Amino acid sequence: MALLQLERICAQYPGAAQPVLSDISLSLGPQQLLVALGPSGSGKTSLLNLIAGFVEPSAGRITLDNVPVKGPSAERGVVFQDDALLPWQDVLANVAFGLELAGVPRAEREARAREMLALVDLAGFESRRIWQLSGGQKQRVGLARALAADRRVLLMDEPFGALDAFTRVQMQELLLQVWQRSAKPVFLITHDIEEAVFLATDLILLAPNPGHIVEHLKLDFGQRYSAGESARAIKSDPQFIETREHVLERVFSQRRAIQEQRA
Amino acid sequence: MSQPQSARVSDPLIGTSPTGRTAAAQSRGFHLSTRTISVLTLIFLLAIWWLVTALEWIEPLFLPPPSAVLEKAWLLMTKGYMESTLWQHLDASLQRIGLALGFAVLTAIPVGIAIGHNRIARGIFDPLIEFYRPIPPLAYLPLIVIWCGIGEFSKVLLIYLAIFAPIAIATATGVRTVDTAKVRAAQSLGASRWQLIRHVIVPSALPEILTGIRIGLGVGWSTLVAAELIAATSGLGFMVQSAAQFLVTDVVVLGILVIALIAFAMEMGLRALQRKLVPWHGQTH
Numbered sequence: 039m040a041l042l043q044l045e046r047i048c049a050q051y052p053g054a055a056q057p058v059l060s061d062i063s064l065s066l067g068p069q070q071l072l073v074a075l076g077p078s079g080s081g082k083t084s085l086l087n088l089i090a091g092f093v094e095p096s097a098g099r100i101t102l103d104n105v106p107v108k109g110p111s112a113e114r115g116v117v118f119q120d121d122a123l124l125p126w127q128d129v130l131a132n133v134a135f136g137l138e139l140a141g142v143p144r145a146e147r148e149a150r151a152r153e154m155l156a157l158v159d160l161a162g163f164e165s166r167r168i169w170q171l172s173g174g175q176k177q178r179v180g181l182a183r184a185l186a187a188d189r190r191v192l193l194m195d196e197p198f199g200a201l202d203a204f205t206r207v208q209m210q211e212l213l214l215q216v217w218q219r220s221a222k223p224v225f226l227i228t229h230d231i232e233e234a235v236f237l238a239t240d241l242i243l244l245a246p247n248p249g250h251i252v253e254h255l256k257l258d259f260g261q262r263y264s265a266g267e268s269a270r271a272i273k274s275d276p277q278f279i280e281t282r283e284h285v286l287e288r289v290f291s292q293r294r295a296i297q298e299q300r301a
Numbered sequence: 302m303s304q305p306q307s308a309r310v311s312d313p314l315i316g317t318s319p320t321g322r323t324a325a326a327q328s329r330g331f332h333l334s335t336r337t338i339s340v341l342t343l344i345f346l347l348a349i350w351w352l353v354t355a356l357e358w359i360e361p362l363f364l365p366p367p368s369a370v371l372e373k374a375w376l377l378m379t380k381g382y383m384e385s386t387l388w389q390h391l392d393a394s395l396q397r398i399g400l401a402l403g404f405a406v407l408t409a410i411p412v413g414i415a416i417g418h419n420r421i422a423r424g425i426f427d428p429l430i431e432f433y434r435p436i437p438p439l440a441y442l443p444l445i446v447i448w449c450g451i452g453e454f455s456k457v458l459l460i461y462l463a464i465f466a467p468i469a470i471a472t473a474t475g476v477r478t479v480d481t482a483k484v485r486a487a488q489s490l491g492a493s494r495w496q497l498i499r500h501v502i503v504p505s506a507l508p509e510i511l512t513g514i515r516i517g518l519g520v521g522w523s524t525l526v527a528a529e530l531i532a533a534t535s536g537l538g539f540m541v542q543s544a545a546q547f548l549v550t551d552v553v554v555l556g557i558l559v560i561a562l563i564a565f566a567m568e569m570g571l572r573a574l575q576r577k578l579v580p581w582h583g584q585t586h
Binding site: 090091092109110111112114115116118120122123124125126135136138139140167168169183187193 | 480482483485486487488489490491492493496500501504507579580581
């Protein structure tokens with residue numbers, strides 16, 4: 039089973055005076071869904087880019103099962119903020135793209151892609167062109183594409199940010215089902231506090247200048263959903279509300295601190 | 302429920318939709334499509350041409366009437382001029398540009414990808430292309446003639462050089478402006494360097510590549526005709542040039558019209574190809 043470890047990670051953009059991330063350590067194993075929450079500029083996306091291998095840390099070590107992470111690879115699937123689908127392929131080919139790159143024969147990869155499309159509730163959309171889809175549908179194709187290949191870790195950069203409230207809830211529940219079934223580690227970025235509290239087994243709060251972890255919470259609302267409790271019951275549970283308010287308070291106090299710093 | 306019902310009831314009463322329809326019909330009567338306007342402009346020009354020649358305001362030596370040009374066209378197609386028919390001249394010109402375009406596409410696209418993708422390739426090719434690109438091809442034609450003689454090869458080489466630069470530059474621009482998110486998506490799906498080029502970079506750059514080919518063909522065609530004016534024994538440019546020397550104005554006019562028609566056909570063909578190959582281009586997605 040996959041175990042992702044970050045040891046004392048620092049990151050700095052060339053030419054920038056201040057690092058974007060400083061001294062980040064965390065580990066992410068199976069059955070874990072780690073959510074990074076923080077204001078813009080706290081280095082959430084930079085953190086994901088480091089784990090994905092798109093950029094290299096200026097200090098520290100990232101390992102997956104004790105093997106150092108070097109560059110992007112198919113073992114770490116990424117779902118992007120803006121879908122990043124390929125418009126010259128239809129929906130089915132987009133979902134099957136990872137398998138095509140891996141050299142899986144056409145019939146096999148298309149069958150697998152169809153399965154994934156059914157999973158994200160897009161059966162019947164196989165031959166649609168990308169520009170004919172709505173924002174939510176594109177995001178679901180992006181998720182299906184990341185799930186189609188057998189990933190060891192799934193990284194998600196504000197995957198539901200552009201969706202309407204109703205689709206967003208559906209997608210969150212879908213993600214929990216998929217995560218529960220595969221038991222794979224998931225790393226998810228969001229700026230939606232309720233989403234973060236609902237999904238996370240591990241919630242890290244990031245603060246900017248430079249990006250660092252201010253709090254690490256262990257939560258179980260996602261697991262309760264997977265165990266059969268309804269999402270509405272969980273979200274109206276006083277414990278859920280209390281946690282949400284606590285997180286909200288932390289985020290606001292951070293923001294106040296920043297404003298005072300500036301003033 | 303009540304709103305659509307009331308709307309349906311009010312329709313025949315106030316008669317919104319009939320008035321709306323009349324307004325639409327009226328505006329349709331005055332509204333000409335852009336294409337119609339273009340066609341009317343051409344017809345107007347032809348009419349003026351016909352008028353000034355029919356009234357003999359201009360001597361046929363300077364401007365032959367349309368009928369004479371048409372007659373000459375028939376003669377050229379069947380009998381020929383300067384020992385070859387119009388088809389043979391056309392064939393010679395099209396073969397030259399076709400060959401040059403083929404080689405240019407085969408070489409300029411890989412070079413453009415290399416320039417856009419690789420720092421070292423950019424360092425090598427960028428100054429070379431930027432150096433020769435602004436020189437009018439006819440300025441280095443004499444040098445090519447000295448080096449390679451006056452045969453087919455030097456003409457094809459000249460046109461090739463004229464087409465190469467726009468395609469290579471457009472390809473490099475297309476490659477450089479590929480969406481980083483798409484590249485990263487493919488990388489995180491396990492794409493190797495070659496798979497990345499084949500599945501992401503080339504399709505992304507395809508709209509720019511096709512635009513480069515369009516520009517290149519335009520430049521190439523004018524270079525070709527100009528080169529044939531100077532040094533050739535066949536081709537449309539040669540036909541026009543030799544006809545001008547004997548003041549056979551109708552052949553000159555006909556040749557110019559055919560040259561324009563071919564350029565127009567190539568442009569339209571490439572636009573159609575662009576629509577077919579890159580239907581996503583310009584789509585908001």
